[in-house]
Amino acid sequence: MSTSTAAATHGSAIVRKSLFKRLVANPMGATTGVFLLLVVIIAFIAPLIAGFDPAATDTNNLMTAPGGAHLLGTDSAGRDVLARIFFGAQTTLISAVLVVVTSIAIGVPTGLVAGYYGGKFDGIASWIANMLMSLPSIIVLLAVRAALGPSIFVSMVVFGILIAPGFYRLTRTAVMSVRNELYVDAAKVSGLSDVRIIAKHIFTVVRAPIVIQAAMISGIAISIQSGLEFLGLGDSSMISWGVMLNEGFRNIFVNPLLVLWPGIVISLTIGSFALFGNAMRDALEDSQKISAKNKKRSDASAAASFAVAETEVPADADKHLLTVGHLSVGYPQGDGSLKKVVSDVSFFVDKGEVLGIVGESGSGKSQTAFSILGLLPSNAKIASGHILFEGSELVSATEGAISQQAMTQFRGKRIAYIPQEPMSNLDPSFTIGYQLVRPMTEVLGISKKEAKARAIGLLETVGINNPERVFKSYPHEVSGGMAQRVLIAGAVSCEPDLLIADEPTTALDVTVQAEVLDLLRDLQKRLGMGMVLVTHNFGVVADLADRVVVMQYGRVVETGDVRSILRNPQEEYTQVLLSSMLEGKTPMTMLTGNAKEQ
Amino acid sequence: MSNLVLDVKNLDVTYPAAGFGKKPFKALHNINIQVGQAETLGLVGESGSGKTTLGRAILGLAPVSAGTIEFLGKDISHATRKDRRALSRDLQVVFQDPYTSLNPSMEIGQILAEPLQIQGLGEAEAKRRIAELLDQVGLPSDALNRLPREFSGGQRQRVAIARALALSPKLIVCDEPVSALDLTTQARILDLFLQIQKDTGVSYLFVSHDLDVVRHISHRVAVMYKGEIVEQGPSAQVTVNPTHPYTQRLLMASPVPDPDRQEKRRVERKHLLEQQARELQSQG
Numbered sequence: 084m085s086t087s088t089a090a091a092t093h094g095s096a097i098v099r100k101s102l103f104k105r106l107v108a109n110p111m112g113a114t115t116g117v118f119l120l121l122v123v124i125i126a127f128i129a130p131l132i133a134g135f136d137p138a139a140t141d142t143n144n145l146m147t148a149p150g151g152a153h154l155l156g157t158d159s160a161g162r163d164v165l166a167r168i169f170f171g172a173q174t175t176l177i178s179a180v181l182v183v184v185t186s187i188a189i190g191v192p193t194g195l196v197a198g199y200y201g202g203k204f205d206g207i208a209s210w211i212a213n214m215l216m217s218l219p220s221i222i223v224l225l226a227v228r229a230a231l232g233p234s235i236f237v238s239m240v241v242f243g244i245l246i247a248p249g250f251y252r253l254t255r256t257a258v259m260s261v262r263n264e265l266y267v268d269a270a271k272v273s274g275l276s277d278v279r280i281i282a283k284h285i286f287t288v289v290r291a292p293i294v295i296q297a298a299m300i301s302g303i304a305i306s307i308q309s310g311l312e313f314l315g316l317g318d319s320s321m322i323s324w325g326v327m328l329n330e331g332f333r334n335i336f337v338n339p340l341l342v343l344w345p346g347i348v349i350s351l352t353i354g355s356f357a358l359f360g361n362a363m364r365d366a367l368e369d370s371q372k373i374s375a376k377n378k379k380r381s382d383a384s385a386a387a388s389f390a391v392a393e394t395e396v397p398a399d400a401d402k403h404l405l406t407v408g409h410l411s412v413g414y415p416q417g418d419g420s421l422k423k424v425v426s427d428v429s430f431f432v433d434k435g436e437v438l439g440i441v442g443e444s445g446s447g448k449s450q451t452a453f454s455i456l457g458l459l460p461s462n463a464k465i466a467s468g469h470i471l472f473e474g475s476e477l478v479s480a481t482e483g484a485i486s487q488q489a490m491t492q493f494r495g496k497r498i499a500y501i502p503q504e505p506m507s508n509l510d511p512s513f514t515i516g517y518q519l520v521r522p523m524t525e526v527l528g529i530s531k532k533e534a535k536a537r538a539i540g541l542l543e544t545v546g547i548n549n550p551e552r553v554f555k556s557y558p559h560e561v562s563g564g565m566a567q568r569v570l571i572a573g574a575v576s577c578e579p580d581l582l583i584a585d586e587p588t589t590a591l592d593v594t595v596q597a598e599v600l601d602l603l604r605d606l607q608k609r610l611g612m613g614m615v616l617v618t619h620n621f622g623v624v625a626d627l628a629d630r631v632v633v634m635q636y637g638r639v640v641e642t643g644d645v646r647s648i649l650r651n652p653q654e655e656y657t658q659v660l661l662s663s664m665l666e667g668k669t670p671m672t673m674l675t676g677n678a679k680e681q
Numbered sequence: 682m683s684n685l686v687l688d689v690k691n692l693d694v695t696y697p698a699a700g701f702g703k704k705p706f707k708a709l710h711n712i713n714i715q716v717g718q719a720e721t722l723g724l725v726g727e728s729g730s731g732k733t734t735l736g737r738a739i740l741g742l743a744p745v746s747a748g749t750i751e752f753l754g755k756d757i758s759h760a761t762r763k764d765r766r767a768l769s770r771d772l773q774v775v776f777q778d779p780y781t782s783l784n785p786s787m788e789i790g791q792i793l794a795e796p797l798q799i800q801g802l803g804e805a806e807a808k809r810r811i812a813e814l815l816d817q818v819g820l821p822s823d824a825l826n827r828l829p830r831e832f833s834g835g836q837r838q839r840v841a842i843a844r845a846l847a848l849s850p851k852l853i854v855c856d857e858p859v860s861a862l863d864l865t866t867q868a869r870i871l872d873l874f875l876q877i878q879k880d881t882g883v884s885y886l887f888v889s890h891d892l893d894v895v896r897h898i899s900h901r902v903a904v905m906y907k908g909e910i911v912e913q914g915p916s917a918q919v920t921v922n923p924t925h926p927y928t929q930r931l932l933m934a935s936p937v938p939d940p941d942r943q944e945k946r947r948v949e950r951k952h953l954l955e956q957q958a959r960e961l962q963s964q965g
Contacts, residue, residue, distance in 0.1 A: 265782035269844070272740050272774045273796045274766025283795075287786045443863035444834075563728075592727035593890065597934035597950065619864060622936030625943040645940050663868040665893040666937050 105366035112362030115355040122352055126172035135163035137170040137322050146338045155344055158327070159334050164344055167322055171345070174323035175305055175352065178239045182304035183297050185243025190250025191293060195281055197251070198258025205255070212248035220245045224311060233318045235308060235325075242307055246300060253296055257289040291367045295360050302356030309349050324349050403431040403471075404613040405455065405581055410468035410478075412450055412459065421466060424450045425637045428468070432581065437607060437614040439628030439645070441621065441660070447637035448617045452585050454478060455615065456500055457490035472498065472581070495526050499574035503586040505566035509558035515569050516554035519576065526577055541572040546602055564595035568602065575606055582607070582614045588623060600626050621664055625649060633657045685754075686852050686884045687716040687739065692748035692758075694731075694738050708734045708743070710908045714886075716852060719878060721885040723899030723916065725892055725931070731908040732888045736854045739886065740774055741765055753851060770800060773845035777857035779837035783829040789840055790825035796847045814843040817880075818873060835866035839873070846877065852884045859894060871898055892935055896920035904928045926957050 106112040125132070135153070141161035149156045155164040197205040220242060227241045261267065262285065270280050311317050312325025319326055324345040331341030410428045413421035425447040432438045442448045453459050455470055457478065470478040472493055494500075502508040509518060519538040524531055535554070542550035545568040558566060567587065574582060587603065588596040604627055607614055616627055624631055624645065631648040633640040633656065641654040652658045694709035709731045716722045726732040737743040739750055741760055750758040752772060760768060773796075776782040783792055793814060797807040815822055818839040829837055838858060845853050855874070859867040875898065877883060889895050895902055895916070902919040904912040904927065912925040923929050933950035937943050 265776040265778060266784040268737075268740075268742055269774060269776065269782055269841075270795070271742065271762075272765070272769060272772070273799055274762060274769040275795070275799060276762060284784055287784070443865065593892070594727065594930055594934040597936070600936065601947070620936070621938035622943065625938050625940045626936045626947070628940075649938055649940065659865060661938065663864045664938050665868070665871075665897045666935070 102363075102366055106362060109362045109365060111358050112366060115359040115362065118351065118355045119359060122172050122348075122355075123176060125169050126176050129166075129169040129173060133163070133166035133169045135166040137162060137166040139163075146334065146341070149340065156338075156340065158330055158341055159337075164327075164341070167327055168324070168344060168348055170322045171324040171327060172348075174235070174321060175308065175349075178235060178308040178323075179301040179304045179356075181236060181239040182243040182246065182307075183300055185240050186247040186250050186300060187293065187297065189244060189247040190252075191254050191289070194251040194254025195258055195285065195289070198255040199262050199277070199281055199285065201259075208251065209255075212251045215245055216248045218245060220307075224307075225316065228311075228316055233316070235312065235317045235321065235323070238311060238317075239304065239308060242304065246303070249300070250293065250296060253292055254289050257292055258285055261285060261288045295363050295367070298356050298360035298363060302353040302360075305349065305356070306353050309345075402433075404434045404436075404473060405432040405615070406469075406471040406474075407431070407451070407455065408468050408471070410451065410454060410470060411466040412447075412454055413464050413466045414460075414462060415464060421464060423466065423637055425454070428634070428637070428639050430632050430639065430642060432613045432615060434580070434613055435607075435611040436630065437616055437628045439616045439618060439624040439631045440634060441618060441624055441631060442634035443619060443660075445636070446634040448634050449585055450637075451634070452583050452615060452617045456494060456498065456583055458500075495522060495579075496577050497579050498581045498583065499577065499579035501567075501570055501574050501582065501584040501587045504590050505563055505570050506558060506590075508570060509566055511558050513557075514554070515556055515558060515561070519554075519569070519573050522573065523576055537576070538572070541576055542569070544575075544606070545569070545572045546598070547572075562595075564591055564599065567591060567595075567599055571599070571602060571606070575610060575612075578610060580613060582612050583617075584614060585617045586619070587616070589618070589620070596623075603627060621649065621661065622666070633660070684718040685715055686718055686720075686752070687714070687886065688751040689714045689735075689739070690749050690751070692735075692738065692750060693746045694734055694743050695746040696744065708908055709738065712748070712910055714903055714910065714913070716884050716886055718851070718884055719882040720901070721878065721887050721899045723895035723902040724886060724888045724905060725890065725895045725902060726905035727890055727931075729907075730905040732890075732905045733856055734908075735905070736774075736856045736886060736888050740772070740854055766799060769796065769850075770848045771851040772854070773848070773850040773852070774854045774856065775838070775841050775845050775858045778861055779834050779841055780829075780861075782841050783837055785829055788826055788828055789820075789832075792829075792840060793844055793847060796844060800848060810847065814846055817846065817877065818843045833866075834862055835870060838862060838866075838870055842870075842873065842877070846881070846883075849881065850883060852886065855885055855887045857889055858887075860889065860891065867894070874898060892920055892931055904931070926960075929953055930957070 106116065139162060141157065144153065144157050144161045146159055146161075147153055147157045149164075153163050153165070155168070157163055158167070193208050197208045223245060224238050224242060227238055231237050267280060267284055270284055275283070308317075308323075309325035309328060312319075312321075312323055313328045313332070315329055317323070317325055317329075319329070327345040328342060328349070331338070331343075331345065335342055408429050410425055411423055412425040413423040416422050428447070428451055430438065430440075440448045440451060450459070450463075454463075454465065455477070465478055469476060477490065477493065509515065516535065516538060519541070520531060520534040523529060523534040523537060527534075529537070539550045539554055542553055547553050547565065547568055553561060553565065553569065561569070567590075571587075584603065588599050591599060600623065603614075606612070607627075614627070616623070618624060628645050630643065631645050632642045633648065633652075633654070635656050640656045641648060641652065643653075648657065649661065652661055689712055692709060692712040693707065696706040696708055698705045712735060714722060714724075714735075724732045724735060734743050738745055739752075739757075741757070745758040748758070749756050752768065757764065757768060757772075787795075790811060793811045794807050797810060802810065811825070812822060815824060820836065820839050820843070824832070824836075824840075829840065832840065838861075841858075858874075859870050862870060871894065874885065874887075878885065885898070887895065887898055899916045901914065902916045903910050904919065904923070904925065906927045912919055912923060912928050919928065920932070923932055930950075930953065933946060933953050937946055
């Protein structure tokens with residue numbers, strides 16, 4: 084047990100260290116962090132630096148102006164304002180700590196248990212949490228004061244209870260999102276007890292959001308505490324910023340400065356907690372932000388690279404349906420460089436021809452397909468080359484980014500797209516019929532009735548037995564194979580000349596894949612479409628493609644006729660890929676001992 | 682078969698009703714499988730066929746409603762977590778997704794140490810064993826202090842395999858361990874599985890949707906369809922000359938990497954489907 088906890092803390096130390104670095108690198112995190120640290124230090128050493136007894140009255144020096152012995156002057160009882168600010172920090176911090184500790188002590192363990200086990204405990208705990216959240220906290224705090232006396236610390240503990248549902252919900256949601264992760268299953272298989280699974284695997288996930296929430300709650304606690312005291316609901320004999328504010332307010336016409344000093348420290352502290360929470364969230368998100376300065380630089384370097392790589396549009400470009408020439412696509416990095424995901428890729432597709440683009444993950448095959456469709460993320464840069472559709476330019480490097488206007492002329496009308504994940508490409512809140520009809524009325528300008536008749540016809544064409552029923556269904560009511568057929572129907576609805584299919588069968592079962600491949604082949608022949616088929620599966624390539632482009636690390640490795648590539652690959656990488664296929668290979672099972680006898 | 686590692690008899694798995702008034706969901710029905718020592722049983726089927734559920738039931742992650750799961754001669758169908766701790770020495774798992782099966786905030790060294798610590802291994806001994814494991818799965822020894830996100834999918838799967846191997850188990854349930862991997866990586870990981878079996882005599886229950894993968898690695902194959910096993914037998918027979926109509930369809934559906942052979946297969950598949958439809962009609 085002891086070794087494992089040691090290991091766990093060791094691990095979190097590494098995470099925290101990098102988190103701390105990121106936090107300090109952010110000016111907002113650094114400034115607010117330093118300020119909060121200062122407040123803590125002052126609270127601790129207040130007796131050493133105050134110089135005056137914060138409770139000692141001096142009737143000879145009532146409400147003196149700042150300066151002299153009393154740096155910030157004195158209040159209506161002649162007490163030193165600066166000393167009271169210093170000592171008041173203690174009350175403020177104790178209040179914040181009380182609220183945070185109470186709410187975490189109640190909210191986090193209950194949230195962990197409710198999220199991990201669910202069931203009855205979850206039901207009851209959630210009900211209580213909802214009830215607490217529906218209580219108006221100020222009224223409850225007033226009632227508590229009436230019943231238990233004016234101690235601000237009691238009020239803060241009660242406030243901590245009232246605010247605990249925030250931690251409960253946060254923890255519960257975070258736990259629920261990881262309790263079915265495979266690494267939790269793996270821990271169960273290892274026989275880890277629930278307590279240790281929660282402590283070791285689940286608590287790490289909720290730790291970060293809890294810390295952020297605690298910073299936010301501290302700010303809220305201070306504002307509630309000061310607010311209560313300002314209203315005169317605290318213990319006026321205590322030294323705190325809220326009491327000072329209350330006292331100053333009563334004398335606002337005599338000495339307005341008495342409101343100013345506690346007002347400033349209260350706002351600064353609350354603001355710092357809130358901003359520190361934000362900075363911490365940014366640091367945890369770990370997103371590499373490209374600063375405006377770097378962005379300009381990368382734009383410039385991208386621009387420089389097209390200037391060099393600018394290529395002549397080949398004379399025979401209008402003979403082909405689609406020509407991609409020397410295409411390079413990159414993403415600007417934090418340091419101002421351009422990370423290329425596609426480099427110098429050239430190929431063409433003729434009318435009625437199927438071009439297969441094959442490669443492993445990270446080969447740039449999908450990025451290439453997306454550039455043809457103009458669907459690259461907005462931060463992507465076309466660093467060089469061009470894409471021509473029937474000789475007219477879809478994308479060129481001179482623009483750097485893709486002109487969406489030029490794309491709309493073709494996309495959906497002459498170029499259509501079939502995605503990899505059928506389910507995530509249908510909107511769950513609209514019927515399938517609506518999603519088919521809408522683009523047709525938009526693009527083809529036909530009436531809704533006409534479009535409906537056409538959609539049902541299309542659903543029939545793609546092999547759906549009961550098109551009327553599917554037309555009325557919502558996406559979640561049909562299977563994955565059916566959803567892919569619907570998307571194919573949508574893609575061919577405007578009789579495109581070019582179909583871009585990005586891993587169209589990867590998410591489907593093998594038997595369904597065979598049916599969808601049959602459908603694609605049939606439609607492609609019937610409509611005479613050109614097709615770009617992006618896949619990692621050589622079987623799918625053999626089934627559909629006429630020509631093949633093999634890609635690796637964003638470059639074209641080999642291009643050729645499907646038979647020559649699959650049977651006599653010239654490049655070593657293609658040979659390696661093909662030799663990794665298991666089909667037709669002698670099984671490698673080393674029949675050992677007992678298994679052989681069976 | 683004298684040295685049976687796993688013996689599943691008449692197993693049913695039923696998930697309780699998901700909501701009020703809904704029927705409980707029967708995920709598995711009357712499953713009978715056996716895995717011998719140093720043997721690989723391939724479990725093939727499509728999504729929703731129950732193949733993953735069967736693996737999970739054996740690992741105690743799915744509710745067993747009837748039947749027995751015997752592991753090394755002991756009934757483990759309703760083993761408690763404490764029993765599981767003892768069992769984990771002999772029964773391990775490799776999951777499909779190498780991205781979620783490793784805790785992202787733990788270093789590789791800690792991930793591999795976890796199963797060893799549960800079994801009460803000393804620190805020095807655990808260290809020695811971890812070094813051995815990294816070597817066995819072909820990972821560099823400096824992997825120890827790195828986080829999972831610093832590794833590629835194939836390397837993460839190697840870590841998951843090393844974790845499963847840590848306690849020298851008798852049986853590893855492999856739930857689609859190569860389907861999230863690239864083709865070349867997949868081939869290397871399968872070779873690793875075979876090498877480990879040769880070296881250690883471990884048995885595998887190898888779950889996959891890919892008939893080619895299952896054929897490559899299994900001695901015997903069981904085909905699942907809609908929560909039942911429809912066909913079971915030696916790999917060479919089931920994956921080459923299947924007798925059940927579903928297995929025949931499955932075999933014919935997988936495309937081959939040659940245009941002309943694939944065209945032939947397409948025609949054969951069409952004939953098969955027509956023939957099966959005719960048979961169904963004459964029966965019905």
